[in-house]
Amino acid sequence: MLPFLTIFIVFCILLTYHIKKNxxxxxxxxxxxxxxxxxxNTVRKKDLSTLDYVHLPLEKxxxxxxTTTEEQLFALAELPMVNLGGISNTDLKLxxxxxxxxxxxxxxxxxxxxxxxxxxxxxxxxxxxxxxxxLELLEFxxxxxxxxxxxxxxxxxxxxxxxxxxxxxxxxxxxEHITSDMTKQVVLxxxxxx
Numbered sequence: 001m002l003p004f005l006t007i008f009i010v011f012c013i014l015l016t017y018h019i020k021k022n023x024x025x026x027x028x029x030x031x032x033x034x035x036x037x038x039x040x041n042t043v044r045k046k047d048l049s050t051l052d053y054v055h056l057p058l059e060k061x062x063x064x065x066x067t068t069t070e071e072q073l074f075a076l077a078e079l080p081m082v083n084l085g086g087i088s089n090t091d092l093k094l095x096x097x098x099x100x101x102x103x104x105x106x107x108x109x110x111x112x113x114x115x116x117x118x119x120x121x122x123x124x125x126x127x128x129x130x131x132x133x134x135l136e137l138l139e140f141x142x143x144x145x146x147x148x149x150x151x152x153x154x155x156x157x158x159x160x161x162x163x164x165x166x167x168x169x170x171x172x173x174x175x176e177h178i179t180s181d182m183t184k185q186v187v188l189x190x191x192x193x194x
Contacts, residue, residue, distance in 0.1 A: 022039060040090045040091075040094045040098065041098055042098075043095075043096075044096045044099075045098075046095070046097045046100065047055055048100060048104075049084050049116040051107070052082060052083070053080055053082055053107075054081040054111055055085060056073065056077040056081070057137075058074070058077050060133055060140070061073050061074065061077075065128055065162050066104060069117055069120045072117055073117055073118075076113055078161060079110045081110040082107040082108060082111060083108070083146070083177050084104060084107070086179030086180070092104050115148050115151070118138065118146075118148075118149070119138070121153060123154075125137070135155075135160075136154050138158070139155065142155065142171070145174075145177065145178075145179075147187075148183075152171065152191075155167075155171055159171065168191065175187045175191060176188070
């Protein structure tokens with residue numbers, strides 16, 4: 001009975017120690033975050049001309065399919081787009097100033113909308129016999145660091161169908177840089193079977 005009680009007491013002491021240690025680490029992380037957020041809220045507006053703007057190649061969508069997706073892409077092509085995936089609002093405020101957060105969010109939304117529309121339009125192009133244009137648009141999205149599983153899957157299927165192992169390796173390399181861990185893992189898993 002005595003050894004059991006001793007083991008139980010030692011276990012309780014160790015458990016209490018680890019809980020307090022973990023609480024301290026979490027509190028430190030929270031304090032660091034709050035300090036960073038406080039600093040970010042005081043950063044003045046900065047010039048946005050140095051952003052890596054994405055320019056949708058209109059010549060790739062001038063096939064005139066007359067679809068809703070095509071019209072939406074033409075409208076988006078007129079708007080400023082920037083891929084800000086993987087960058088927190090706090091980091092955006094620290095880098096470009098608090099006053100630019102709303103406009104940066106809009107730029108990112110435009111980019112996200114474009115990335116959502118491109119696989120739909122690529123499928124429409126394929127159905128219309130414009131496979132090469134569809135391929136080029138999907139590759140354009142990947143060069144813009146899009147992290148769309150659908151785009152990666154469509155390209156994987158095209159490359160497999162054409163027996164283009166060099167492009168499949170290029171796609172794997174690009175997938176290594178996806179910022180979303182969940183998407184990255186799904187894409188890499190689908191490409192690892194090749």
